[in-house]
Amino acid sequence: MLRRKIEDQIREFFTNESRALLVTGARQVGKTYIIRKVARECFDNVVEINFIEQPNAISLFSGHNGAKDLLMRLSAFVHKPLIPGKTLIFFDEIQECEEITTAIKFLVDDGSYRYAMSGSLLGVELQDVRSVPVGYLDEYEMFPLDLMEFFEAIGIPRTIIDSLRECFDARKEVDPFIHKRMLEAVQLYLIVGGMPAAVQRYVDTNNLRDVLNIHRSIIRTYKRDITKRDSEHKLRIQEIYDLVPSELNVANKRFILKELHAKARYARYDSGFMWLKDAGVVIPTYNIESPEMPLLLNKQHNLFKLFMNDVGLLTSMYGSSVRQQLLTNYIHINWGAIHENMVAQELVAHGYTVDNSLFYFNSKKQGELDFVIEHNGQVLPIEVKSGKDYERHNALSGVMKNVDYNIPLSIVFCQGNVRVKDSIIYLPIYMAMFLEHERDEDFFYKFDPPKL
DSSP: OOOOTHHHHHHHHHHHOOSEEEEEOSTTSSHHHHHHHHHHHHOSEEEEEETTTOGGGGGGGSSOOSHHHHHHHHHHHHTSOOOTTTEEEEEEOGGGOTTHHHHHHHHHHHOSSEEEEEOSSHHHHOGGGGGSOTTSEEEEEOOSOOHHHHHHHTTOOHHHHHHHHHHHHHTOOOOHHHHHHHHHHHHHHHHHOSOHHHHHHHHHHOOHHHHHHHHHHHHHHHHHHHHTSOHHHHHHHHHHHHHHHHHHTSSSOOOOGGGTOTTOOHHHHHHHHHHHHHTTSEEEEEEESSSOSSGGGGEEEEEEEEEESOHHHHHHHHOTHHHHHHHTTOTTSOOHHHHHHHHHHHHHHTTOOBTTBEEEEEETTTEEESEEEEETTEEEEEEEOOSSOTTOOHHHHHHHHOTTTOOOOEEEEESSOOEEETTEEEEEGGGGGGOOOOOOOOOOOOOOOOOO
């Protein structure tokens, strides 16, 4: 049974809050499973309504006369008693029921029961779900398993993780034997990825063929979602999605519209990019004009890379032979795109997106930085190196020497051990699991009005 970090957040929410909970995320990341698991621990009575499996439930929310009317309908529909104060009602696949966004306010206001909701494609099909008034709904977003969750799933002891954290904090070398084994664990993650069904199948069987079949099934599910779009846009979305692996394999990994069509313009394909972003199946990473804060103000909308939401899916799209080559550390292939995708995933899972996007920096004069994030109130450049020449990074060195940017530290994630050289920290790539976005702290300011 896979342990997810979000379990503790949901458990604390169910214990201490009275608002409704909305868990969002791409398909197949484990939203339904995790809500069911924690709900059964926290409530005596759990009622579940799935709007795809039970489409007739959608009509319950049409033309209702407030909370009491809704609750009477729900009680009749589920054929089981709803116990006030002890029941959680879980609405799943809410993208199928537009009326849920207005109904949830009445239900929470009534206060008889607790509510959880989940669904996929919410950014696409149910954009109003986030318009529920403040005080009625909290939203948590789920992602595929990150590195730490994966390492725990495959049996790496917590004591090892803790010792690696000490090395990360103290900037000291990892024991060579542990370092080698952790790099091997990363190689496995590049193949299996973080989709819960794929990880669980690997844990149960160690059969990578089964894992590949699960990846293919998930990709087919994503493509079925695309085909539900209107005919004008679905072909463009399909084109973009199919091109992501090959575009990541080119020199600068930037998405080139001409690969879609000789006369392609960004405006024509914008809705396709937005659909994939809102569905959570790609990670857009935009170029910034300058590595200075705030990054969002430097964003260039028409220059970007697209990463997959899960590195295992990306590896599977490259073909079955890649899995064996990764495990044998076949040195004649550049694995840069796959490693970068993994780091992009980790940054997203750890809260480093701004406006649901990541950033990189590329200029003709200085070259390219793989990622640029805001960390502890400062700009932090990140390079990802999959080969042995990880100390060669002209663009990073140039940016760090530029006094106009005044950047104090940078990170190179690589195959080497921990090392600090001037303002550059070399970290084993598995230590990306320790890079965590700072939580917002209380910030008090009292205005003292002028007195006459």
